[in-house]
Amino acid sequence: MxxxxxxxxxxxxxxxxxxxxxxxxxxxxxxxxxxxxxxxxxxxxxxxxxGIANLHSHAFQRAMAGLTERRGPTADSFWTWRDLMYRFALDLDPDQMQAVAEMAYVEMLEAGFTRVGEFHYLHHDRDGRPYADPAEMSLRILAAAEGAGIALTHLPVFYAHSDFGGAAPGDGQRRFIHDLDAFLRLTERLCAAMTRPLDRLGIAPHSLRAATEEEVRALVAAHPGCPVHIHVAEQMREVEDSVAHSGLRPVEVLLNRIGIDARWCLIHATHLTDAERRGIAASGAVAGLCPVTEANLGDGLFPARDFLTDGGCFGVGSDSNVEISLREELKILEYGQRLFSRGRNVLAEGSGSTGGALLRGALSGGAQALGAPAxxxxxxxxxxxxxxxxxxxxxxxxxxxxxxxxxxxxxxxxxxxxxxxxxxxxxxxxxxxxxxxxxxxxxxxxxxx
Structure with a gap:
């Protein structure tokens, strides 16, 4: 009908x-x-x-919104916030995960998002052992998306290490950890489970701290055609640690030693050299920007004006879901550039509308990043x-x-x-x-x- x-x-x-x-x-x-x-x-x-895609979400963090806004005994940063997030993640059971995700997806729909990229790394039971069905927590994400009625690109996260060079994971990361064989079994299980025509499957090596270069290459080779998402260069400490380990910045590793193309989405990519910024744009990869979360965590500002001048493409995501608002993601993206450049209508195209340029960019980049139809x-x-x-x-x-x-x-x-x-x-x-x-x-x- x-x-x-x-x-x-x-x-x-x-x-x-x-x-x-x-x-x-x-x-x-x-x-x-x-x-x-x-x-x-x-x-x-x-x-x-x-409809617009939300290209980066950690749904379970919706339940943390407003709970980390008290100053600790030392200067707060992304890293102190992460310690609190780990402790919170250790408490959630599958029923709670589904309920929290479904609420987040309701709010995304009410904000104007019609598809979500769920960057999902809460895989195992509280003690770190796999569930009887190793996809238990991912299946709860699928059920939450179906219950809310949002289209889903599910991005199970490969997380194996605590730092560059394959360092052993910490106890707070025990619910996230896979080796390559176990992760491939997870994605095979999900391929069979994802039956809604709306849904897509991608992969997400968490970061170059959590996955070695060799593991990233193996994951990409094992999932041809899938979207590939990765956190990169969100914090300067990450950049400095990468240089100390390999002599290269993390985006340099992606560009020069792994190789990226249009199916990649680089989440945050905040701290870039001019050459890295131009390299990402030339590769066709999407810059996955999360302005509300980046502001909340004090990450820094992505060089959006110069990136768009280079011909780069971007999309937006709600990331930690501290506030789920499409208009706020777009507005803060523009306002950050205004504060940095001390100008107005920075991301408008020529003499056109700023809102129009932001929306069109988020439409095309978000769909590309999530492997969704135009x-x-x-x-x-x-x-x-x-x-x-x-x-x-x-x-x-x-x-x-x-x-x-x-x-x-x-x-x-x-x-x-x-x-x-x-x-x-x-x-x-x-x-x-x-x-x-x-x-x-x-x-x-x-x-x-």
Missing amino acids: ETMLFAEQALLPKGWARDVRLGLAGGVIAAVEAGAARQAGDIAVGAVIP PELAAGASADLVVLRDTVGLRAGGDRILDRWIFGADVAVDQVWVGGARVVSGGRHRDRDRIAGAYAKVLAGLVDG
Whole structure:
């Protein structure tokens, strides 16, 4: 049965169009007609844009939001935050993991994300031993995504070491650890388990601290065609430790000794030389930027302006899920560049809209990074779309509504459709009450326990 939407305006592949009828059937967009007349039975909506990918999430960290904002006895940093995160990760059981992830995915959908890249490294039981089904925790991620109705690119993480040179893992990392053979069995199990047409499988060597160069090469060779995600150069200490170990910075290792291409996504890549920045852009790899988390952790600023000038591509992710907001990720990305350069509209293309440039960049880079179909409102494309509602009735046209959504307060996400199913209406997820109730019980046990 075909569902017909009648949009005041829609962002089509060739630009904005008015009075657009969109036919949804079988999980795809069956027809697009611009300059049309509304028909009886059409669902009238405001401005429609393609669905956007959240390319980097650690769903379980959603339950930590706000719990690490007290100063410790020494200067706080990413590394002190990581110690707290490890202790938190040791407590979660599979039921709790699923409830927390489902809540995070509800909030992503309400924010306008229609696909998530789940960078998942919480694999084993609390004592570090594998579950009877070694994919138990990954299966809970799949179930949470299906329950919330979000498309998923699952990125199981290979984590074997605590530092460069294959150092033995620490006890706080015991739930993360695999050797190559065990990891290959995990991904084989997941290939069989991932049956939703919306879902994709990638791999994620955690970092060059947690996986050796040889292990990274072996993982990539064993998973041809899969997206490959890796944390890199997030902190200067990581860069310095890499140089001390091999004489090369971590991005230099990826560019010169491992080799990266368009199926790679380099998460953060904050601390770059000019040559590294140009090398990433030339490789076609996506820079996976998480501005809210990077600000929260004090990581630093990615050189976005120069990277885009180099022809680089980027996407955004919610990472630690301290705040799940697509508009905030895009806004802070731009605002960070403004603070650094002491200018305005830094990431706009030419004399165009900043909001438009940010959204288009996140659309294309996010889909590429997650191995997803091109995000577009066109016949045959997946029916993943976001409806924006102008709350004050100004009826702004074209990219102006994106500027007002990202940088203002009077445009909001109204509806979200994934695979042709409406999962958000009036800004609220269809199952929010049920999922939030389960999450609240889990959070009470984790925080008070």
